[in-house]
Amino acid sequence: MSKGSLRVLILEDDPILRMNTEEVLISKGIDISASVANGQKAISAFREDPPDLAIVDIHLEGSMLDGIQSAMAFNEIQRVPIIFLTALADERIRERAKMVNPAYYLIKPCTPVQLEVAIDMAFDNFTGHKEAIIDHSLKANKVNLESLYTISNSFFIKTKRKYQRIYADQILWIEAANSSVVVNTTEGKFVFSANLKSFYQQFRHPDLIKIHRSYIVNKEKVSAFDDNCVQLVHKSDLFNLPIGQTYKKTVDNAFLKLRSGH
Numbered sequence: 001m002s003k004g005s006l007r008v009l010i011l012e013d014d015p016i017l018r019m020n021t022e023e024v025l026i027s028k029g030i031d032i033s034a035s036v037a038n039g040q041k042a043i044s045a046f047r048e049d050p051p052d053l054a055i056v057d058i059h060l061e062g063s064m065l066d067g068i069q070s071a072m073a074f075n076e077i078q079r080v081p082i083i084f085l086t087a088l089a090d091e092r093i094r095e096r097a098k099m100v101n102p103a104y105y106l107i108k109p110c111t112p113v114q115l116e117v118a119i120d121m122a123f124d125n126f127t128g129h130k131e132a133i134i135d136h137s138l139k140a141n142k143v144n145l146e147s148l149y150t151i152s153n154s155f156f157i158k159t160k161r162k163y164q165r166i167y168a169d170q171i172l173w174i175e176a177a178n179s180s181v182v183v184n185t186t187e188g189k190f191v192f193s194a195n196l197k198s199f200y201q202q203f204r205h206p207d208l209i210k211i212h213r214s215y216i217v218n219k220e221k222v223s224a225f226d227d228n229c230v231q232l233v234h235k236s237d238l239f240n241l242p243i244g245q246t247y248k249k250t251v252d253n254a255f256l257k258l259r260s261g262h
Contacts, residue, residue, distance in 0.1 A: 006163035009051040010035040011042040013060045024112045029162025039065030043073045050078045058086040071100040081126035104132045123149040148202045157192045168205040174216040212244035
């Protein structure tokens with residue numbers, strides 16, 4: 001398992017479809033936390049190692065619990081986005097599924113592109129507390145790129161290759177760049193479409209402080225500061241970030257311990 005990858009649990013009774021789903025996810029740089037055929041095993045795997053997202057077939061042959069009942073159990077353990085993958089979309093199924101508050105429905109059969117869009121939409125709906133609609137077409141499925149999927153002290157950014165998890169303690173600083181946000185971390189630089197204000201509203205962490213309208217800094221990574229800038233050192237490189245006039249008090253309060261010598 002690669003550090004920082006999105007981790008998905010698959011609950012699907014058809015071995016061919018399950019294998020195909022695994023292959024599509026792996027090709028997108030996504031890790032499989034568990035891939036099982038019945039509800040009992042899925043709940044056990046979920047409890048032992050909660051995933052970041054679950055793809056759940058509703059009708060499960062040979063399982064005491066169907067996908068909806070299994071997803072209910074997931075919710076009791078930990079809330080994560082749930083994508084219902086099903087060939088059944090009648091009104092009765094729809095009403096039962098609503099009780100789980102799924103993040104997305106995907107109607108079988110689906111293509112790799114549809115599965116990828118479903119994951120994007122699931123994150124968007126889950127983060128925005130939106131009600132999922134049963135619709136397997138791609139039309140009008142535009143993801144709000146400013147939405148972040150946050151979990152505790154981390155969040156996901158979708159890169160070209162995979163969903164990259166970034167932990168708060170990896171962050172050096174974050175900066176605005178036109179219509180994008182650049183996250184500078186100890187592991188490298190990540191760029192995604194958003195604005196800094198939206199990012200800061202969605203991902204709050206006590207170590208991240210805004211020092212300028214265009215900069216957020218991890219105070220634990222700051223090596224020095226004065227009235228005009230903060231200084232960070234990473235891999236022998238020195239970085240100076242400006243302090244905005246209206247943020248001077250915030251910066252001063254954040255570094256009281258440094259000023260007092262503790």
